[in-house]
Amino acid sequence: MGVEFIGTARTADSSEAVTEVGPAVQPDYLHRLVLAHERSGFDRVLVTHSSSEPDGFVVADQVLSVTTGLGVLLAHRPGFITPTLAARKLATLDALHPGRVALHIVTGGDDADQARDGDFAGKADRYRRTAEFLDILRLGWGCAEPFSYEGEFYRVRNAWSAIRPPAGRLAVYFGGASAEAVRVGSERADVYAFWGEPLAGIRERIGQVQAAAAAAGRQLDRFAVSIRPVVAGTEAAAWHRARQLQELARERAARSGRATGEPQAEGSRRLLRYAAAGEIHDARLWTGLATAAGPPRDSTALVGSYEQVAEALLGYVRAGASTLVIRGYEPLADATAFGGLIELVHETAGDDLDHYRARTAA
Numbered sequence: 001m002g003v004e005f006i007g008t009a010r011t012a013d014s015s016e017a018v019t020e021v022g023p024a025v026q027p028d029y030l031h032r033l034v035l036a037h038e039r040s041g042f043d044r045v046l047v048t049h050s051s052s053e054p055d056g057f058v059v060a061d062q063v064l065s066v067t068t069g070l071g072v073l074l075a076h077r078p079g080f081i082t083p084t085l086a087a088r089k090l091a092t093l094d095a096l097h098p099g100r101v102a103l104h105i106v107t108g109g110d111d112a113d114q115a116r117d118g119d120f121a122g123k124a125d126r127y128r129r130t131a132e133f134l135d136i137l138r139l140g141w142g143c144a145e146p147f148s149y150e151g152e153f154y155r156v157r158n159a160w161s162a163i164r165p166p167a168g169r170l171a172v173y174f175g176g177a178s179a180e181a182v183r184v185g186s187e188r189a190d191v192y193a194f195w196g197e198p199l200a201g202i203r204e205r206i207g208q209v210q211a212a213a214a215a216a217g218r219q220l221d222r223f224a225v226s227i228r229p230v231v232a233g234t235e236a237a238a239w240h241r242a243r244q245l246q247e248l249a250r251e252r253a254a255r256s257g258r259a260t261g262e263p264q265a266e267g268s269r270r271l272l273r274y275a276a277a278g279e280i281h282d283a284r285l286w287t288g289l290a291t292a293a294g295p296p297r298d299s300t301a302l303v304g305s306y307e308q309v310a311e312a313l314l315g316y317v318r319a320g321a322s323t324l325v326i327r328g329y330e331p332l333a334d335a336t337a338f339g340g341l342i343e344l345v346h347e348t349a350g351d352d353l354d355h356y357r358a359r360t361a362a
Helices: 027-040 056-066 083-096 111-116 123-142 179-188 199-215 235-256 266-276 288-292 306-319 331-349 353-361
Strands: 004-008 044-047 071-076 101-105 147-150 155-159 172-175 191-195 223-232 301-305 323-326
Touching (some): 004 331, 027 056, 027 353, 044 056, 056 083, 083 101, 083 155, 123 147, 123 155, 123 179, 172 179, 179 199, 235 288, 235 301, 235 306, 306 331, 331 353
Parallel strands (some): 004 323, 071 101, 101 172, 172 191, 191 223, 223 301, 223 323
Antiparallel strands (some): 147 155
């Protein structure tokens, strides 16, 4: 299995450096964006989740309907719909678009964002609830006979679904940097996801999760790293663009009045600690854009020429990442431009280029 590349679906043109204009859902933009991802050789696009975003299940179906081979990684926060219903919704998507659906569990690290949707559970409670949610989800996907479940948060009696994935499960990706996240994710995830950190930090995180998985009697060897490339034909041009994007992000943050307090999520706090130690790590990794719009809530940037950034991405692969989640600060243009970057990584990693080129030409 070669390196997996995941981009991000957006229903309107916006980012830290791009101010959204028009309605929150612009079908033509979404279609152009995901088709650009497919042509560039991405394997999947992440459909994100927050208290203010359009419904992810509907967006995922749109992505799958306008593309032919591109998969989706559908982000979902447990606690707002029952796990039995979630299992059926996901299995239905998979039945309509076979083999193209995966689930990304985001338990939620921001109390205020949870409260906007009516969830006032504390962080520790949310992770225990997520564990139960995933246990029931897997039962719903895999049980051919009715099942019951008695838990702290969920109670199910004689549940059964007529729609189940052919393999009895869908791939579950899982994110989170806290001790609670590591405990739940190491026991239940197929792929554990990290935000972009220096290579030493990623190796440390992989070791931590693998040790927790081993203690739970299982092996976990698939990991994702999320990075924001800023690439150009030359290193100087890439840094020039990075500084321009940084200024745009600062201006947009100032206009929006975005809060700059201490973030709750442990992943964000880790990025702040790296930022305090200096902006550039591992030659390419840069926190200047992550912090320009306030406390970092996303991954950091890799800045350089296509060859330099491809080599930096391969550093994460060598450190143990099987999946690279990459998205730009100008989403549509960057999704197109990243095609050359993806091909360079596949070529250098020794992946099947014929398979990659056939997908991009389809």
